[in-house]
Amino acid sequence: MQVNNPQPQIGFSENLNETLQLLQAVYADCTDVIFHEFFIGERTKAVLIYIDGLTHIEEVDQHVLAPLQQDFPQEHTLPNIRKKIAVSSIKDVQSVDDVIAEISGGNPVLFMEGENRGLSLGLSKFEKRSIEEPTAESVLRGPREGFIETLRSNTALLRRKVRSPNLKIKSLNLGTYSGTAVAIAYIEGIAAPELVEEVMSRLRRIENDGLLASAYIEEFIEDNPASPFPQVLSTERPDVASAYLLEGHVVIIADGTPSVLIAPVTFFSLLQSPEDYYERYVVGSAIRWLRYLFFAISLLGPSLYVAVLSFHQEMIPTTLLLTVAQSREQVPFPALVEAVLMESMFEALREAGARLPKQIGSAVSIVGALVIGQAAIAAGIVSAPMVMVVAITGIASFMAPRFTVGIAIRLLRFPMMFLAGFLGFLGLILGIIVILNHLLTLRSFGVPYLSPLAPMKSRELKDVLLRVPRWMANTRPHLTGEWNPYRQAPGQRPRPPKGNNGG
Structure with missing residues (x-):
């Protein structure tokens, strides 16, 4: 059974009143959706549409409404409006679906008379909790930061750990009604392209009316959903997610939940704690x-x-x-x-x-x-x-x-x-x-699931039966990091110089 999108791809006319009637019908009985009508200069009618509570109102007043309501000599067209608005992120919207996506993401959309498209302004403002240590994965020695419920804050935490441009982040929206923003992160050149494509394929196959947490996604992408054993790893720690990225795994991040998913995993990785490595x-x-x-x-x-x-x-x-x-x-x-x-x-x-x-x-x-x-x-x-x-x-x-x-x-x-x-x-x-x-x-x-013990990969048992010193961990796991197997130069065992103490 396919879940149909409730909003078709409908364009706009140059008549602002028709555009308003169309969008007001879409958001009928939504009292938190604001249609703010005003004039650009003294003669051009415009409307700013946003959801109260998701948009930075002070920034809208200062950088959008104040400059536009002052008359300026240029012709009132969208290219000239772009120059007048002091907002760094502006993009065109040309359909009802585009407007719904932008407004739901907190970005106000501007329409004006005589234009068949609008402008989405990057002025979202979400209430979010501060970054703190995850209570379920606390460590005595190590970082004290954890993921939160905001997608971009979580991707930024990964960027702080892995600062290479090879860290790629792909985004998509899942859920017909929830429109949950989901991102997958991987390091190009380390993660196998087939693994990345398989993760994206499983995510694209999901047709559901609402995905409210990463646990929802986990049930859709597992190899064997009847098994009591988890087949993806869930963590709230950016250092854990970054360590798996450096081994060639893929990280799945869902907006609205502090837990990210890591795939693939093995049975032994589920029994490892961050404390082992600190x-x-x-x-x-x-x-x-x-x-x-x-x-x-x-x-x-x-x-x-x-x-x-x-x-x-x-x-x-x-x-x-x-x-x-x-x-x-x-x-x-x-x-x-x-x-x-x-x-x-x-x-x-x-x-x-x-x-x-x-x-x-x-x-x-x-x-x-x-x-x-x-x-x-x-x-x-x-x-x-x-x-x-x-x-x-x-x-x-x-x-x-x-x-x-x-x-x-x-x-x-x-x-x-x-x-x-x-x-x-x-x-x-x-x-x-x-x-x-x-x-x-x-x-x-x-x-x-039992690799590297079954099938046996003796070279990789050094991180299963033992936690070898870092100067011995020269290679990545074979099944995830085979594209770039060497993670450091060999022969880095500490050898202090011999001689008399004190020189």
Whole structure:
């Protein structure tokens, strides 16, 4: 089904009254659309059309209305009007669609008697919040700036990081009614032309009445929308987006949302944090391995506990088994029911804490977890070891640097628990095989999701298993930066001069 554009390409006549009637019919009942009629000099009628709240009124009064309402000897034509108006950005509009686009973007449009076209004046003024650090991606060491909801402010933040003219930014509008401005950014000579064309092709295929955020676009351009795993990376940090640009990726920026999309991505890039690259490489590598470990715990922790208690008690040391058995004497439910109950309650507390106001959200979630956990143990509904396992699993899930991959693991945790509860380790292994098979077949804009591990690219594992020092990162990823594989000259390892201290 195709979404039709509600406004056809209609031109204007030289009769100003007919032009006004046409545009007033388009904006009927729109009380915020202002039609300001005035005279240029003393004899030429004109009208300035703008949306109240999107246009810089003071600039309009000073640089448009004041000079035009003073008589001047030249003939009142559009070329002479251009010379009279002290506005740097002026362009012609010749159809109703052009007027709608310019006015919706905050630019007032000027029409005058005897002309079949108008002038769009670049005097937009949007209310926007200040640039501040993203709360979801804060770092201890690194830049403190983040994207905001204004498209041009976001592209300017990228320009500050990548100052080369090879940084290209292409723009288009998506959404029949919303007309959302969308831009894609890439570095010419590094990003593969086929990747850029594929991103533009997927964006152009979108036919929707309104795209209000980058998350809307994400669902239209994914390779496998049924997968719980994200196939594009969402970030609010300009330094992260710039780093991916320098590796040959494409950044998608949507007006009205502070999150930009990066494509393509791999599974391992979703587990990397900006903090890895701002700390020393030894620390960054150690934290990365710790993150991998707790990522596995967040997926398999409750399942392992359920499988061992239900089918494989011989794996537990005798002393520990007696302690666990004693704590479960009063519990009426099997381990599977106990685990599902506690995990569901933990997820409910987490969502409640996220939805409540900041001042009380964290307090309610922490106090609620403590009170409910202790009360459940005292009532004999769950055992103390299960509460500890669920708490460790919850802490492990918080170590995922990207919320989108963290919530995917939280969802997969429940079917893994059921498989472990019914089949033990056999079900656990079966679930792991199914997940791995899915990840092996998954693609992000044609790039294998588990690369460079599968298919194996040993040269590129230096930024997966370890965070190598910068003087060793000589090449870009093969699948995104193959057009310009070398990012720095080799042989830059620091070698301080040898000699006596103090000379």
